[in-house]
Amino acid sequence: MYCIPGKFYLDPWGKVDYAVISHAHADHARWGMKHYLCVDDSKAIIKHRIGKDISIESLPYGIEKSINGVKLSFHPAGHIIGSAQIRLEYKGHVTVFTGDYKTNPDNLTIPFQSIKCHTFITESTFGLPLYHWQDDSVIQQQMQNWVLNNQQQNKTSVFVGYSLGKSQRIMSLLDGCAPMFVHNSIYQLNQVIRNSGIKLPKADLWQAATNKNDIQNNIVIVPPALLGSHMIKRIPNAAIALCSGWMQVRGHRRWQAVDAGFVVSDHADWNGLISAVKATEAEQVYVTHGYQETFARYLNGIGIAASEVKTEYGTNEDTDTTETEIPKTA
Amino acid sequence: MKQFAALIQQLELTNKTNAKIEALVHYFSIATDKDKLWLIALFTGKRPKRPIKTSLMKEWCLEITQLPEWLFLESYSAVGDLGETLSLLLPPPENDSNQSLHEVMQDLKRLNNFSEEEKKSYLLNAWNSFETHQRFLLNKLIGGSFRVGVSKKLLVNALSKYSGIESNQLMHSIIGNWTVNDITFEELIQGNHINYDNSKPYPFCLAYALDKPAEELGEVDYWQIEYKWDGIRGQLIKRNNAVFIWSRGEELVTKQFPELVEAVQNLPDSFVLDGEILAMKDAAVLQFNDLQKRLNRKNVSKALMAEVPVNFRIYDVLEWNGEDLRQQPLAQRQSHIQSIIKPEYTSVISQSMSLIVKSWDEVKQLRNDARNQNSEGLMLKLKQSPYHTGRIKGDWWKWKVDPLSIDAVLIYAQKGSGRRSAYYTDYTFAVRDGDQLVTVAKAYSGLTNDEIKEVSKFVTKNATEKFGPVRTVKPELVFEIAFEGIALSNRHKSGVALRFPRIARWRKDKPVSEIDDIDSVKLLIAAKS
Numbered sequence: 001m002y003c004i005p006g007k008f009y010l011d012p013w014g015k016v017d018y019a020v021i022s023h024a025h026a027d028h029a030r031w032g033m034k035h036y037l038c039v040d041d042s043k044a045i046i047k048h049r050i051g052k053d054i055s056i057e058s059l060p061y062g063i064e065k066s067i068n069g070v071k072l073s074f075h076p077a078g079h080i081i082g083s084a085q086i087r088l089e090y091k092g093h094v095t096v097f098t099g100d101y102k103t104n105p106d107n108l109t110i111p112f113q114s115i116k117c118h119t120f121i122t123e124s125t126f127g128l129p130l131y132h133w134q135d136d137s138v139i140q141q142q143m144q145n146w147v148l149n150n151q152q153q154n155k156t157s158v159f160v161g162y163s164l165g166k167s168q169r170i171m172s173l174l175d176g177c178a179p180m181f182v183h184n185s186i187y188q189l190n191q192v193i194r195n196s197g198i199k200l201p202k203a204d205l206w207q208a209a210t211n212k213n214d215i216q217n218n219i220v221i222v223p224p225a226l227l228g229s230h231m232i233k234r235i236p237n238a239a240i241a242l243c244s245g246w247m248q249v250r251g252h253r254r255w256q257a258v259d260a261g262f263v264v265s266d267h268a269d270w271n272g273l274i275s276a277v278k279a280t281e282a283e284q285v286y287v288t289h290g291y292q293e294t295f296a297r298y299l300n301g302i303g304i305a306a307s308e309v310k311t312e313y314g315t316n317e318d319t320d321t322t323e324t325e326i327p328k329t330a
Numbered sequence: 331m332k333q334f335a336a337l338i339q340q341l342e343l344t345n346k347t348n349a350k351i352e353a354l355v356h357y358f359s360i361a362t363d364k365d366k367l368w369l370i371a372l373f374t375g376k377r378p379k380r381p382i383k384t385s386l387m388k389e390w391c392l393e394i395t396q397l398p399e400w401l402f403l404e405s406y407s408a409v410g411d412l413g414e415t416l417s418l419l420l421p422p423p424e425n426d427s428n429q430s431l432h433e434v435m436q437d438l439k440r441l442n443n444f445s446e447e448e449k450k451s452y453l454l455n456a457w458n459s460f461e462t463h464q465r466f467l468l469n470k471l472i473g474g475s476f477r478v479g480v481s482k483k484l485l486v487n488a489l490s491k492y493s494g495i496e497s498n499q500l501m502h503s504i505i506g507n508w509t510v511n512d513i514t515f516e517e518l519i520q521g522n523h524i525n526y527d528n529s530k531p532y533p534f535c536l537a538y539a540l541d542k543p544a545e546e547l548g549e550v551d552y553w554q555i556e557y558k559w560d561g562i563r564g565q566l567i568k569r570n571n572a573v574f575i576w577s578r579g580e581e582l583v584t585k586q587f588p589e590l591v592e593a594v595q596n597l598p599d600s601f602v603l604d605g606e607i608l609a610m611k612d613a614a615v616l617q618f619n620d621l622q623k624r625l626n627r628k629n630v631s632k633a634l635m636a637e638v639p640v641n642f643r644i645y646d647v648l649e650w651n652g653e654d655l656r657q658q659p660l661a662q663r664q665s666h667i668q669s670i671i672k673p674e675y676t677s678v679i680s681q682s683m684s685l686i687v688k689s690w691d692e693v694k695q696l697r698n699d700a701r702n703q704n705s706e707g708l709m710l711k712l713k714q715s716p717y718h719t720g721r722i723k724g725d726w727w728k729w730k731v732d733p734l735s736i737d738a739v740l741i742y743a744q745k746g747s748g749r750r751s752a753y754y755t756d757y758t759f760a761v762r763d764g765d766q767l768v769t770v771a772k773a774y775s776g777l778t779n780d781e782i783k784e785v786s787k788f789v790t791k792n793a794t795e796k797f798g799p800v801r802t803v804k805p806e807l808v809f810e811i812a813f814e815g816i817a818l819s820n821r822h823k824s825g826v827a828l829r830f831p832r833i834a835r836w837r838k839d840k841p842v843s844e845i846d847d848i849d850s851v852k853l854l855i856a857a858k859s
C-alpha cells in the first residue's frame with residue numbers, strides 16, 4: 001500500500017525505501033526495507049525480529065509527524081502489544097489504515113481507539129456474522145477451569161498460540177492459575193517486551209533440559225510450529241489446547257486432534273468490524289485481508305460505500321510466518 | 331442437554347478410541363436411563379422423523395438476525411454445516427434451559443402434530459434457551475443425524491465396559507427392533523427384546539489385508555481360496571418365514587431386492603447367510619457401477635430389475651435351523667449351502683465357489699486374473715476358521731489386486747464438511763483430451779493434513795473462478811490417482827467411471843504436461859477384458 005504524496009509505503013511486502021509499519025507480525029513487518037517507522041511500543045520487537053542494525057524510528061501514539069506534506073500519526077489498534085492504526089492527513093483528507101485490530105478490550109494492549117476519517121482501510125479476518133467473541137472474563141473462566149480439571153487428572157495443560165501477541169494474551173488470561181512455562185521463541189520476545197517497560201505475568205523458560213517434574217500439572221505455552229513435534233511429546237501427560245478465533249467453528253476445532261479449543265482472538269469479530277467502520281463515519285471504506293469480498297458487499301448493502309482490496313497479508317491467525325521465516329535473529 | 335453437549339464435545343475433540351470410550355462410560359454413569367436410551371438410539375441411526383423443515387429454520391434465523399440470504403449462504407459455506415451455521419448466527423441466548431436430552435426429544439416428537447406457527451414459537455424459544463453448542467446439537471437433532479466419529483462398535487464397547495455384558499450380545503441388542511418408549515435401559519442391554527426378533531443379523535466377520543508373502547501362511551491346503559466380490563456385503567436371513575436382508579452397514583435393505591426375497595420365500599426355514607449382493611447378467615458378474623443403479627431406490631421397477639438383475643453369492647452359513655453355527659469350522663458351515671441352492675433359483679442365489687489350487691503360485695495367478703472376473707481380488711480363509719465377530723487377524727485375509735492408477739491434474743476444489751470445513755479437501759481431477767482437460771475423478775482422501783493445508787493455500791491463491799462453494803483452480807498440481815476399477819460410462823463427460831478413486835500421492839515431480847490423456851485411460855478398460 002503506497003501513499004502517493006507522502007512517498008512511503010504501509011506494511012509493504014516488496015523491498016522499499018520507506019516503510020511505515022502497523023505492527024510487528026511478520027506479514028506486516030517484513031525484512032529488507034531501507035527505513036522503518038513504527039510506534040514506540042513496537043520498535044524493540046521489530047528490531048528483535050528483523051535485525052538490530054535496521055534503520056528505524058518511532059513515534060508515541062497520537063503524535064504527528066509530517067512526511068512530504070502528509071501528517072502521519074499512530075493510534076492504538078488493540079491487536080497486540082505495539083499495534084497501531086496509521087492515520088494519514090493530506091490537504092484535509094483523512095485516511096486511516098488499520099493493519100490488524102481488535103475492538104474488545106483485554107488486559108494487555110492499549111484499547112482500540114476509533115478515529116473519524118474520510119477513507120477507512122479495514123482488515124476483515126473474521127468478516128462473517130458467525131464470529132462473535134465472548135468477554136475475556138468468560139474465556140478466562142473457561143481456560144482456567146480447563147487447567148484445574150487437567151490438574152485433577154494429573155495432566156499438564158499445553159496452550160498453543162503464536163509467539164507474538166497470542167502467547168502474551170494467554171499468559172495474561174491464565175495469570176495466577178498455575179506456574180507457567182514458555183517456549184524459547186516466546187521467552188525471548190517476553191524479555192524484549194519487558195525491557196521496553198511493559199509488564200507481563202511471570203513465565204519461565206521451557207526447554208529440552210527442563211525437569212519434567214517442574215512442568216507436570218502446570219502450564220506450558222508453545223507456538224503452533226511445535227504441534228506434533230518431538231519436543232511437545234516430552235511434556236508429561238499433555239492436554240493440548242488451541243487458542244484462536246477460528247476455534248468458534250467446529251470443523252476447525254476438530255481438524256487438529258487436540259484436547260480443547262478456546263476462542264481467543266486478537267482480531268475484531270463481526271460486530272467489532274461493523275462498529276469500527278460505523279464509528280469512523282468514513283465516506284469510503286476499503287476492505288483488505290480476510291473476507292474482504294463478503295464484508296465489502298455487506299457494507300454496501302447497509303449504505304456504506306466499500307470495495308475490496310487484495311493484499312498478501314495473512315488471514316490465518318494461527319500461523320505467524322515469523323516462526324518459520326526469520327528465526328535467526330532470536 | 332448439558333451432559334449430552336459435554337459428551338459430544340469430548341467425543342469430537344479427541345481421535346483416541348480410549349478417550350472416546352471413557353467419555354461414553356462417564357456419560358452412561360451419570361445420565362438418566364431415558365437419556366442413555368436416546369443416546370444409543372441416536373448413535374445407531376434410530377432418529378425420529380424430522381419435525382421442522384430446514385428451509386423454515388433458515389427462514390426464521392434470517393428473520394431474527396436480519397441478515398441477507400447471500401450472507402447466510404457465505405457463512406454456511408465457511409462452516410459446512412447448516413445446523414452449526416444457524417447456531418453461530420443467532421444472537422446469544424437470554425435463558426438457560428436445564429432440559430435433558432430425553433425431554434428435548436419428547437418435545438421434538440410432539441412437534442410433528444403442531445402447526446407451523448406452534449413449531450416456530452417452540453424453536454425460537456429453544457434457540458433462546460441453549461448456548462451455542464447445545465443449540466447446534468438441537469438443530470442437528472431436528473435436522474438429522476450427526477457424525478461424531480462413534481461407530482456402533484465403539485458404542486457397544488463402551489456399553490460393555492460400563493455394564494460388563496458381552497459386546498456381541500450388546501451389538502445384537504442395539505441393532506434390533508426397539509424404541510425408547512417401549513423398553514428400559516436395563517431391558518435393552520440385557521437383550522430382553524431380541525429373542526423374538528426374527529431380523530437380527532450377526533456381526534460380520536471381517537478380514538485384514540494380507541500384510542506378508544502368501545507363502546508365510548503355511549500349506550495352501552489349509553486355506554480356502556475364493557474371489558473377493560465387489561458388491562454389497564450382506565446377510566440374508568430367513569426365520570419364521572420372514573425374510574430380511576441386512577447390509578454390512580447394518581442397514582435393512584430388504585425392500586431393494588424383491589427378486590431375492592421372492593426366491594428365499596420359497597426356500598425351507600430357517601437360516602442366516604453371509605454373502606455378496608452382485609449385479610449379474612447371463613452368469614457374468616457386472617461392475618459395481620451397474621449395481622449402483624439398484625441402490626437406495628424407494629421403488630424398484632420391473633424394467634430396472636430386468637436391466638440390472640441381482641444375485642446373492644453365498645460365502646458362509648451362520649445359522650441353520652435355529653442353530654448358531656459360527657463356532658463350527660468354515661468347511662462344516664458351508665456344507666449346508668448345497669441344500670439352499672436350487673436349480674430354479676441359481677440366477678438369484680448362488681455360491682461363491684472356492685477355487686481349486688495346488689500351490690501359492692496358482693493362487694497368485696488367480697489373483698492376477700481376478701479383475702477379468704470383475705472381482706477385486708481374493709479372499710484367503712482358513713478352512714478351520716470359526717466365523718469371528720468383527721475384524722480378527724489371522725484366520726481370514728483379503729488379498730486385493732493392485733490398484734490401477736493414472737496421473738491427473740487438480741482442476742476444482744471445494745471445502746469439506748464437518749471437521750474438514752476449514753480447508754479445501756474435496757478435489758476434482760482431470761486428464762488431457764486433445765488440447766483440453768476433461769474431468770475423470772473426484773477424490774477426498776489420500777493426503778496428509780499438512781498436504782491438505784498446502785493444497786488449500788494453493789487453491790486460495792490460484793482460484794480462477796467461483797461456482798458457489800467450488801473453486802476452479804489453475805491446472806498445475808499433479809496427483810497420482812489410484813482406483814479399483816474402471817468402466818465405460820455415458821453419464822460421465824470423460825466417458826469413463828472410476829471405482830474408489832483416491833489420491834495415491836502428490837506428484838510434485840511431474841509437470842502438468844506429463845499427465846495421462848483420456849485415450850490412455852480408456853486403454854485400461856481394454857487391457858483388463
